[in-house]
Amino acid sequence: MKVIRVLLVDDQPMIRTGFRLILEAEPDITVVGEASDGTEAVELTGALCPDVVLMDIRMPRTDGVEATRRIVETGSASRIVILTTFDLDAHVVDALRAGASGFLVKDGPADSLVGAIRTVAGGDAVLSPRVTHRLLGRFAHLGAPAEAPVPARLDALTGRELDVLRALSRGLSNAEIALELGVGETTVKTHIAHILEKYGLRDRVQAVILAYDSGLVVPRTGR
The missing domain is CATH 3.40.50.2300 (Response regulator)
Structure with missing residues (x-):
């Protein structure tokens, strides 16, 4: 052990x-x-x-x-x-x-x-879904994340990897992402690993911040 x-x-x-x-x-x-x-x-x-x-x-x-x-x-x-x-x-x-x-x-x-x-x-x-919604929403000037055009900074990601990154930014677990995208949980883990590797990130928290910093997800206006 x-x-x-x-x-x-x-x-x-x-x-x-x-x-x-x-x-x-x-x-x-x-x-x-x-x-x-x-x-x-x-x-x-x-x-x-x-x-x-x-x-x-x-x-x-x-x-x-x-x-x-x-x-x-x-x-x-x-x-x-x-x-x-x-x-x-x-x-x-x-x-x-x-x-x-x-x-x-x-x-x-x-x-x-x-x-x-x-x-x-x-x-x-x-980083729980509740915390992702509240804390990162505050970081992005409040509001739930809304999809934006894919920024040039993320052009190394495939379409499916972008889907996974957007889902991560909403605080979804691997199992929830798998269900939403209609793929296996192992596939989700593989996509996340590729995202982390491509951008030299330590973990999924850093991936979520990348999504906000790059403009892949932005706060919706209004409440």
């Missing part, structure tokens, strides 16, 4: 202790270190090479956004999950842009924390 190595980053010791107790109760997860700010997080990530960094977004000295950016720029294989108090924290989008693989709200249930760690360690991202 592979044990997932986690680094906890939060400026509140009680929060770190609570997360440690939750995670170390699981047989496949171990906490390899703790950091109280982003600067220390960058240093410990380089020294300990954790599989997952659980990163608070608001900290003194160096916040979670900047720490995420620095870790990703080093080429680290560690994957980052952002912790926030509010699910519409504007800084979360900045962290996702910087390379985080998703985020969790601190007051969520313990099983969601454990599940997120396993999901991210397995190479996927933590």
